[in-house]
Amino acid sequence: MEDTYRFSVTTRVLETGRTELGPWITLEHNIFHPQGGGQPSDTGTVGTAPARPFKDPEAPGHTVRLSCETDATTGDEVTATIDEELRLRHAALHTCGHVVDSFIRQAGFRHRVSNHFPGQARIEFDAGDGKPDLQQLAATIEEQTRKAIAADHKVHADHRGDQRIITIDGIGEDPCGGTHVTSLGRLTGFSLRSIKVKSGVLKVGYAVEHL
Ligand SMILES: [Zn+2]
Incomplete structure (x- = not known):
């Protein structure tokens, strides 16, 4: 929200979970923009695992989570990178x-x-x-x-x-x-x-x- 040109961040995993669509994680500092307002979502990776953001309608403030199959768990430091192009x-x-x-x-x-x-x-x-x-x-x-x-x-x-x-x-x-x-x-x-x-x-x- 603050810097369109921030393509990578090293941050911590706050939460992990799973829906019927698969596992998700929430990062302390998120740079992925979810789909909304007519704009498609960013794509990218957390570590080497592909990640795609979504707004969780169940979470307070509709937290942005990342659909991502990763071994990282709560408290782990990870590097998240979005597709720059x-x-x-x-x-x-x-x-x-x-x-x-x-x-x-x-x-x-x-x-x-x-x-x-x-x-x-x-x-x-x-x-x-x-x-x-x-x-x-x-x-x-x-x-x-x-x-x-x-x-x-x-x-x-x-x-x-x-x-x-x-x-x-x-x-x-x-x-x-x-x-x-x-x-x-x-x-x-x-x-x-x-x-x-x-x-x-x-x-x-x-x-x-x-x-
Ligand atoms: Zn706009």
Whole structure:
């Protein structure tokens, strides 16, 4: 939550357990981001064992645990490492999603849902009653987003009460628990993949990578 670019941590095992899906462990310091808010989860390892995070709905505060078959037990020191390329790809898609979303909302459309999965990143809006000029809208959004990336606006997170607010300077702010790049200049290869209206929903697909 505090450092997108922290790819490895040496920490202690707090708890171990098992569900019908297999064994899990909980680490004192966790760097794995679980799936949520339209963003897929990190993957990685604890020691040499593959690990994947999940939010435990039974645990207080929905603790993030790691599905992981490891011999490590409570109190053991372990090194947890996440897949760097995947983390950066997710952070780039997610951050760029905020930018595209913000410009489309400014154009008068109400946000419905976001999907930041690689290869299928898409944001959906209420299309409204009118018939939007999609070519014009796409051209505007592409230009605004490219300018924002070129301007290298800073991205930062602040806590207000229980909420984590993500701010992109010059663009806007949103409550969000995802991973983000530290400034838009880290994005590359942005394009709108698709823009269409279907059954009253405006669907905007986009692609971007981390530098
Ligand atoms: Zn976000």
